[in-house]
Structures are given as structure tokens and as C-alpha cells.
Amino acid sequence: MNGWSSGAALAAFAESLVEGRRVVVLGSAHSPTPRLLLERGARLVHVCDPAPLRVAEALRRPSVPGLTLSTLNDDEIAAREGAVDFVLVEHLGAFDARSVVEKTKKLLAVRGVALFVTPNREARRPLLPAAEPAAAPLDYYALYDLVKAEFEVVRMLGQAPFVGYAVVDFAPEGEPEPVVDSDFVPRGSEEPELFVAVAARHRPSLPGHALVQLPLESVLLSAAAAERPARPERAAPPPDLVRKLEQQETWIRELEARAATADERADLAQDELETLRDELSNQRDAATKHAADTALQSADAARQAEATARRSELAAQENEAAARKAEATARQAEATVRKAEAAARQAEGTALARQAELNAELERERDETEAARRERDAFATRIRDLEAELEEKASELAAFGSEAQGEHARELFALEERLSERGQEIRRLERELAEAERIGKDLVAEVRLGATAALAGASSEELDVLAVRLATAEADREALSWVVSINGQRNGRE
DSSP: SSOOOOOOHHHHHHHHHEEEEESEEEEEEEHHHHHHHHHBBBBBEEEEEEEHHHHHHHHOOOTTEEEEEEEOOHHHHHTTTEEEEEEEEGGGGGOOOOHHHHHHHHHEEEEEEEEEEEEETOOOSSOOSSSSSSOOOOHHHHHHHHHHTTTTTTEEEEOOOOOOOOOSSSSSSSSSSOOOOOTSSSGGGGOSSSEEEESSSOOOOOOOOOOOOOOHHHHHHHHHHOOOOOOOOOOOOHHHHHHHHHHHHEEEEEEHHHHHHHHHHHHHHHHHHHHHHHHHHHHHHOOOOOOOHHHHHHHHHHHHHHHHHHHHHHHHEEEEEEEEHHOOOOHHHHHHHHHHHHHHHHHHHHHHHHHHHHHHHHHHHHHHHHHHHHHHHHHHHHHHHHHHHHHHHHHHHHHHHHHHOOOHHHHHHHHHHHHHHHHHHHHHHHHHHHHHHHHHHHHHHHHHHHHHHHHHTTTTTHHHHHHHHHHHHHHHHHHHHHHHHHHHHHHOOO
């Protein structure tokens, strides 16, 4: 890389401060330092040059990604106020020093750091040319006083040339420890070429001693270009030549007078040209700023549109999820309704089946009750016949008296046997009646319980019919029990 300057060492020294950060360089648009800062990891570098012509010339060159250029004006400072992480002022004497220090403080973020550089007046022969060599440098104390008036923390550094050789072990054991030997240099070090003031609102972390190695060929080329050729010694001219020279000097003075007039005219034309160039630069800066603002607005609009689309997409996804959830809920409700309908149909079928069973049991109960009533009627008829026969026999015994006692005794014995048989039959019937009565009670209880549970939804007419049937069966049972009881008492008397 050709065109090296003393700012190259500062670019390497400030690498930890610029890596991944926003940087502003106040200096020449032709300086190589901004590009070196980009190589050292700076995210964005903006150069503010007080000379519009240099900015215009630099803008005509191929652009470098991450590097922007503009003139130093209040609009640029206001646009970046409080948003810059690192500011490098390559030559504070090339500006209105106090104003630049104040503007730098406005540019810096809360944790930002600034480097203010000024060449040392006492350095007789610099290793590399300084930025803006024509500007008048400040001294050490003036630099410190200007920066300290605006910043809480100020550290003063000196950049001195380091010339020498490195003697290196090609196969060291472990990490080598460098040894710096400066015994050949008077006072142990070279005179500092630059004074550097490190300024911030906090105490930045910086090394106290750093050596930056530069390419030898580039340093020699830059140093040779900075040297001026030595003037050869001149011999005393002869008198004729002196006269001719005096005559020529007279002509030269006349020509210089004419040239001064032409220079004044050229200066006026140059001033007009500078004015036009300034206007053109301002117009270009305004157009660049307008384009940048338009691009930012377009980017903001695009981001807003993207965010709106994203929100719409999320809302659509939420609506779709809610619709799927509602559909699943509807399907679940429909399945529940179907289950309830099936359960209702099953319950209805169970109730109808139970009702049919109860109807069949009532029918059987009614048949059994009817059979018992018929048997009771037949038994009552037989009992009445026996009573009539007994009365008839008693009349015959009373009529015949004692004469027929022997014959009638045999008949009476036979009758007693018959009555004994009738009594056994009556006791059998009583047992059967008791068993039938027990079965009837169980059936009546079961019918009542089943009817209460299964016929809860039956109509009042059906319930009345069942009640009448139950009352009739119970009345028949009571009548049959009464007849059996009377017959038992009669048999006991006989």
C-alpha cells in the first residue's frame, strides 16, 4: 500500500476501540488512515474534510465499502450527535481547535473515545509524513488544555519512531518473550513525532506501550517522497554575469508586477471558482443526504410493511388455529350429543323391556290370582257341601236316637275318617295358600319397586290401571285367607 502516513500506527493502536464500531475521522479525504481503520475491523467510517475540493476529488474515485465522505459542517455533526463510538482528529492544528473539540464531544456516545493528534514541533525529521503537513501544530500543553476543558478523562500519549532489526529464533521453545534494546538511541528513545490526547467520559482500557511494525519498502518509499533534494553549492558569478542578472532581475520585477496584476485577476477567478465549487459541493451533499434520507425512509417503510405483513400472518395463523379448535369442539359436542342420544335410546329400550317384563309379571300374577280365586270358590263349595252333609247326618242322628246308635256309629266313624281326610286336604291347601300368599307378596313388592323405577315416565291412566289390578289381587288374597281361617275353625269344632 503506497502513501503511508504516521496515522497508520494509530490505526493499529486503536484496533480494540474501533472493532465493530462506528468511526468518524476529521481530516483529509485523501488520508489512508480511514481505510486502515476499516481493515482493523471498524464497521463504518465517515470522513469529514474541511476542504470541499478534496471531498469532491475523493468522491470521483472508486468507492470503498463502509467508507463515506462529506465536508465538515453543523448538519453532519447534528445528524450523528451521540451516535459515534470513536473519533480520530488527525491534525488538530488544521481546524479551529476549540470548535472541533466541542463538536467531537457532541459526536461521541456515552462510552465513546476520541484521539486528538498534533505533530511535535521539535521533531526535526519524521519517519513518515504527518497528515496536513502545512498546518501549524499545537504544542503539548496547548493540546492538553484544550481537550481537558471538555472531557473528564484525558490521557497524553507520544508516538515516536522505532527503527531497528528483529533477531528471531526460528524454532523457539514455548512462547518467546520480546526484548527491547534501545541502548544505541540517545536518551533511550527517539523524539516523539506526534502528541496524542486520548479523551473520554470514562477511563478507557489502552496499552501503556505498543510497538507497531510497518512494511520496510513502504516506509522507505514514503520517507523518500517526503525528503527534499539538497541544493548544490554555487560559485561566485563573474561581474558581467552579475550585471546581466541585475538587468534580468529588473525585468523580472516588472514581469512580477504584471504577474501580480494577473495573479489578482486569477485570485478573483479562483475565488469565484471556489465559490461555485462550494455551491456544487453543497448541492451534492444535499442530494446525498436527501438520497440517504429517502433510502432510510424507504427502508423504514419496508420494515413497517414487513412487520405489518408479519402481524397479519400471525393473526391469520391465530384465526386458523381458533377455527380448528372451534371445529374440534363442535365435533366433540356432536359426538357427545350422539352418545347422549344413544344412551337415551338405550334407556328407553331398557325401560320398554322392563315395562314389558312388568306387564308379563302382572299378567302372570293376575292369572295366578284368578286360579287361586277359582280354587277358593271350589274349596268353599266343597266346604258348604260337607257342612250340609254334616247337618243332615246330625239331624238323622237326633231323629233316630239311641236305637240307631250302633249302625250310625259305623257311619259316624266312616264320616270321621272322611272328615280327617278332608282336614288333611284342608291343611295341604292351607300350606299351598300360604306359599301362594308369600309368592304373591314378593311379586307385589317387586312389581311396586319396578313400577316406581321403570314407569316414572308412564301416563296417569296406566298407573291407575296397575293400581286397580294390585288392589284386586290383594283383595282376593285377603278373601282366600279369610275362608281358609273359617274352615279351620269349623274343622276344629267338629
